[in-house]
Amino acid sequence: MIAATGKSILNGIAIGKVKFLKKEQAKISDTAADVNTELQSFEDAKAKAQEQLQKLYDKAVVEAGEDHAAIFEIHMMMLDDDDYLDSIYEIIKTQKNRLLMPLRRPARTLRKPSLLWMMNI
Secondary structure: OOOOOOOOOOOOOOOOOOOOOOOOOOOOOOEOOOHHHHHHHHHHHHHHHHHHHHHHHHHHHHHHOHHHHHHHHHHHHHHOOHHHHHHHHHHHHHHOEOOHHHHHHHHHHHHHHHHHHHHOO
16 A cells, blocks of 8 residues: 555545656756857847846836846846856857856856955955
8 A cells, every 4th residue: 555645635535546647857968969059049048138137127227226226237247258258158169068058167167256256345
């Protein structure tokens, strides 16, 4: 006998066959099939992020003032940082990694110096 726990939608007892459903985990490869496609995907994602950040900035200026909205402006500047972009392009080109993999590595690399910089403020 198997005892199952969970949230009941009915009060009472039910008799019948039990069916267990399991979701299949999607397997996503870390390796890009086509480097040019991955580079274009990154450019598209970057443009969309800049557009969304601009909308957030505009809304924040109205609701919280320009000083508080500056955080979104800084994030937009980070998306144009040459060192950050070069490291992402290099990872995609040389290691043929998919889009999400290169984004994690430079972020970890930049995190330490930025934390040290912030401590000195």
